[in-house]
Amino acid sequence: MSQKIVLITGASRGLGRSMALTLAKRGVGVIGTYRNGAAEADTLVNEIEASGGKAMMLALDVTVADSFPAFAERVANTLKITFGAERFDYLVNNAGEGVYAMVADATEAQFDQMVDMHIRGPVFLTQKLLPLINDGGRILNVSSGFVRVTMAGYGLYAAAKAAIQTLTKFMAVELGARQIRVNAIAPGAIATDFGGGGVRDDEHINAYVAGTIALGRVGQPDDIGAAVAAILSDDLSWANGTTFDVSGGQSI
Numbered sequence: 001m002s003q004k005i006v007l008i009t010g011a012s013r014g015l016g017r018s019m020a021l022t023l024a025k026r027g028v029g030v031i032g033t034y035r036n037g038a039a040e041a042d043t044l045v046n047e048i049e050a051s052g053g054k055a056m057m058l059a060l061d062v063t064v065a066d067s068f069p070a071f072a073e074r075v076a077n078t079l080k081i082t083f084g085a086e087r088f089d090y091l092v093n094n095a096g097e098g099v100y101a102m103v104a105d106a107t108e109a110q111f112d113q114m115v116d117m118h119i120r121g122p123v124f125l126t127q128k129l130l131p132l133i134n135d136g137g138r139i140l141n142v143s144s145g146f147v148r149v150t151m152a153g154y155g156l157y158a159a160a161k162a163a164i165q166t167l168t169k170f171m172a173v174e175l176g177a178r179q180i181r182v183n184a185i186a187p188g189a190i191a192t193d194f195g196g197g198g199v200r201d202d203e204h205i206n207a208y209v210a211g212t213i214a215l216g217r218v219g220q221p222d223d224i225g226a227a228v229a230a231i232l233s234d235d236l237s238w239a240n241g242t243t244f245d246v247s248g249g250q251s252i
Helices: 014-025 038-050 065-083 108-132 155-174 194-201 203-210 221-232
Strands: 005-008 029-034 055-059 088-093 133-142 181-187 243-246
Touching: 005 014, 005 065, 014 029, 014 038, 014 088, 014 221, 029 038, 029 065, 038 055, 055 065, 065 088, 065 108, 088 108, 088 221, 108 133, 108 155, 133 155, 133 221, 155 181, 181 221, 194 203, 221 243
Parallel strands: 005 029, 005 088, 029 055, 088 133, 133 181, 181 243
Antiparallel strands: none
16 A cells, blocks of 8 residues: 655644644655745654654745645655655645734735635645645645634634635535545644744633633644544545534533
């Protein structure tokens, strides 16, 4: 059986890093992307290789759609040179960031940033990479618990994530003929550097958020990394076109 290969955008830190490490431990080859953190990307590759895995990190800004054709060529070359393969199996559209702006005060630049990063990027990157994805593969779009749970100031971010959840359903229908299943995951509050790292670093914010979660704690990156590995596995091969809420029961 040939090795499965995953491409994860935004893999150098946070949730993407945990996804990469978890999948690598399960024998999956990793192609990850980073925008600015070259040193973090190198550290991740070294960590995966030290554990006997195989990984390569490529620079990519998912807000620059004009760069996607050239990026797809780099992926094809990486598959051949690093993995001895022509196609990969799993695509995780994870790269992203939030913006804090009340709707009454939001700028067009902030709106465009969220659309470019969370809608245009995943759509057109997926489009360019589809010829490199094996039939029977998986695509996982990363949404957000903010689609379900509101917090003033994150409306633009949440709206973009709601759009990718809807697009996930249509992608599942349209790619069904190739047996590619498409799902989304909506993490709840996770202790990362998202939003300035408040949930992770501020004990008062951490305690407040934990009080809204049925399991009594905020999520950790590995909670999401493990969930992603499960969703991509054959154990969930009949799940398609759905969004998995992975929040520990936040605000239910």
